[in-house]
Amino acid sequence: MFFYLIRRLIYAIPIALAVGFVCFMLVQIAPGDPINAIVPPDAPQDVVDQVRRDYGLDKPLPVQFGIWLLKVVQGDLGRSLATGRPVWSDLQSAIGNTLTLAATASLLGFILGCVLGGLAGTFRGSILDRAAVTIAVAGVSVPHYWLGMVLVVIFSVQYNWLPAMGAGPGGSADWAWDWEHMQHLVLPSITLAVIPMGIVTRTVRGIVAEIMNQEFVVALRGKGLTGWGVFLHVVKNAAPNVLAVLGLQLGYLMGGSILVETVFSWPGTGLLLNSAIFQRDLPVLQGTILVLSLFFVALNLLVDIVQTALDPRIKRA
Amino acid sequence: MSTTTAAEAELAVQARQAAQTSDGYWKGVFKRVRRDKVTMFCAFILFCMLLAIIFAPVIAPHDPFQGSMIRRLRPIGTPNHLLGTDELGRDILTRLLYGGRLSWFMGIVPVAMAFVIGTFLGVLAGFAGGKVNMLIMRVTDVFYAFPSVLLAVAISGALGAGILNAILALTLVFVPPIIRVAESVTQGVRNLDFVDAARASGAGAFTVVRVHVLGNVLGPIFIYATSLISVCMILASGLSFLGLGTRPPEAEWGLMLNTLRTAIYVQPWVAVLPGACIFVTSICFNLVSDGLRQAMDVKG
Numbered sequence: 001m002f003f004y005l006i007r008r009l010i011y012a013i014p015i016a017l018a019v020g021f022v023c024f025m026l027v028q029i030a031p032g033d034p035i036n037a038i039v040p041p042d043a044p045q046d047v048v049d050q051v052r053r054d055y056g057l058d059k060p061l062p063v064q065f066g067i068w069l070l071k072v073v074q075g076d077l078g079r080s081l082a083t084g085r086p087v088w089s090d091l092q093s094a095i096g097n098t099l100t101l102a103a104t105a106s107l108l109g110f111i112l113g114c115v116l117g118g119l120a121g122t123f124r125g126s127i128l129d130r131a132a133v134t135i136a137v138a139g140v141s142v143p144h145y146w147l148g149m150v151l152v153v154i155f156s157v158q159y160n161w162l163p164a165m166g167a168g169p170g171g172s173a174d175w176a177w178d179w180e181h182m183q184h185l186v187l188p189s190i191t192l193a194v195i196p197m198g199i200v201t202r203t204v205r206g207i208v209a210e211i212m213n214q215e216f217v218v219a220l221r222g223k224g225l226t227g228w229g230v231f232l233h234v235v236k237n238a239a240p241n242v243l244a245v246l247g248l249q250l251g252y253l254m255g256g257s258i259l260v261e262t263v264f265s266w267p268g269t270g271l272l273l274n275s276a277i278f279q280r281d282l283p284v285l286q287g288t289i290l291v292l293s294l295f296f297v298a299l300n301l302l303v304d305i306v307q308t309a310l311d312p313r314i315k316r317a
Numbered sequence: 318m319s320t321t322t323a324a325e326a327e328l329a330v331q332a333r334q335a336a337q338t339s340d341g342y343w344k345g346v347f348k349r350v351r352r353d354k355v356t357m358f359c360a361f362i363l364f365c366m367l368l369a370i371i372f373a374p375v376i377a378p379h380d381p382f383q384g385s386m387i388r389r390l391r392p393i394g395t396p397n398h399l400l401g402t403d404e405l406g407r408d409i410l411t412r413l414l415y416g417g418r419l420s421w422f423m424g425i426v427p428v429a430m431a432f433v434i435g436t437f438l439g440v441l442a443g444f445a446g447g448k449v450n451m452l453i454m455r456v457t458d459v460f461y462a463f464p465s466v467l468l469a470v471a472i473s474g475a476l477g478a479g480i481l482n483a484i485l486a487l488t489l490v491f492v493p494p495i496i497r498v499a500e501s502v503t504q505g506v507r508n509l510d511f512v513d514a515a516r517a518s519g520a521g522a523f524t525v526v527r528v529h530v531l532g533n534v535l536g537p538i539f540i541y542a543t544s545l546i547s548v549c550m551i552l553a554s555g556l557s558f559l560g561l562g563t564r565p566p567e568a569e570w571g572l573m574l575n576t577l578r579t580a581i582y583v584q585p586w587v588a589v590l591p592g593a594c595i596f597v598t599s600i601c602f603n604l605v606s607d608g609l610r611q612a613m614d615v616k617g
Binding site: 023030150258 | 455459460462464465467470472474475476477547551554558560561574578581582585586591592596602604607
């Protein structure tokens with residue numbers, strides 16, 4: 001296990017570097033001179049030249065990448081063009097909010113998906129199964145930003161039960177676990193939970209149906225175990241794969257919440273990205289995407305390790 | 318006399334059965350799809366939608382860009398404007414019909430391009446093996462390190478708004494998964510006996526791939542690609558919704574959803590119509606893809 005851990009960690013390093021390279025290239029593929037990503041367009045020429053030298057933008061691309069990487073490793077993601085603040089400080093609070101939203105949504109989707117998928121897999125071919133499959137297909141097919149709008153129309157516009165915007169009263173961006181704030185979490189997290197719910201339902205249904213067909217389940221029944229006893233064994237067998245799916249979904253939601261955050265003005269990384277796109281604030285765009293993808297890489301790594309640790313059937317080669 | 322006719326009849330039945338079972342593979346697939354009511358129903362809806370958007374200029378009651386300041390945000394069921402009007406007084410039904418053209422285009426074209434590129438690279442990696450495989454698959458791994466929505470937003474965000482940039486970004490998002498599927502099915506086929514037999518009888522690498530490998534891997538890759546159309550359509554409309562992708566005054570479902578968002582307190586049900594179109598199209602594509610997968614007996 002120890003060597004597996006080391007090998008897996010070492011394997012993640014080139015991936016993380018390559019992710020950094022792709023993020024570095026984002027500014028390069030952007031139309032126009034990359035210097036425009038650092039100085040405002042109305043800066044005088046001598047300032048532009050000075051900044052170009054300071055940032056090493058007159059050097060060849062590989063050297064530039066090295067300089068950029070050194071800064072990133074030290075936590076310097078550059079400064080926002082729009083606000084002038086360091087990108088990292090803006091990111092910190094946004095990441096917390098996105099994590100709150102994504103974790104709540106994953107948990108919600110995970111629980112619903114496990115219940116639906118478990119029932120569907122156990123009673124395959126029943127009406128229950130069909131209903132679960134239909135809900136799952138609808139869940140993965142729905143444009144979630146649209147679902148968010150529909151929920152706002154129903155619960156905020158028509159009935160005025162829940163707030164439609166922001167993360168707290170008066171548009172506060174600081175999260176707290178009290179009712180005032182949690183009201184704001186309800187609609188976005190339901191909206192975001194729909195996709196993982198669909199995917200988890202499908203996965204769990206497949207896994208459970210497969211396990212139920214295996215001989216050990218028949219043997220357990222033969223030994224006289226009742227429904228719950230068998231159920232526990234099935235859960236134990238399904239858990240590693242299901243947990244892996246949950247971990248990946250959390251990662252997807254962290255990166256994929258941009259649309260839902262835009263609909264609900266949720267002050268997270270998605271909203272940050274959205275405003276960065278509007279203002280063509282490339283340092284913010286680059287920094288946010290870098291941090292989110294590195295988070296995704298780390299989560300993938302964690303899922304792999306936990307799955308291997310949980311499931312003795314996986315060979316640690 | 319009667320016994321012979323009975324035997325003859327039985328023989329005839331057997332012959333007919335043999336003829337039926339020896340129908341081509343595709344005929345069998347087609348027959349299974351036709352029996353699948355859900356798939357046929359969804360295919361029918363998609364077909365009607367396709368006709369509607371192709372003949373949009375003929376069916377549409379109004380001009381998609383002609384607004385009217387005095388007829389803004391009318392509700393559903395307004396005479397002369399069946400589905401109401403948008404924030405600039407343009408007819409919603411007309412814009413939905415025209416918008417479908419761009420939405421379908423942006424849902425299908427990136428997947429088709431990714432299908433061609435991904436199949437080429439994936440089959441190459443799977444068949445060549447060794448260093449070529451290593452190079453292609455490791456680069457693919459890097460793109461797998463990004464959540465797909467984020468990758469699409471990142472690339473089109475850096476390139477700037479525009480249909481072409483969005484298509485480029487979406488193609489890049491869908492190439493890696495197709496490479497992975499293509500590589501794994503090709504590896505499965507590569508070591509089968511008939512490939513060895515073909516090679517032993519003197520077929521070159523190109524012939525083996527063209528005749529023996531492609532014929533066996535294209536089906537599963539194609540099925541996988543069709544399952545991506547719905548995701549692509551949602552993502553493409555999502556990009557337009559964010560202000561990347563198509564730009565006003567163009568009619569596109571995601572963009573319409575974006576501009577109508579401000580009208581959510583005035584005409585909520587008109588504002589959500591374009592999203593319903595995306596939903597219906599995407600769910601139909603998903604179910605048709607599932608049906609095809611079952612009919613072609615593709616696992617996974």
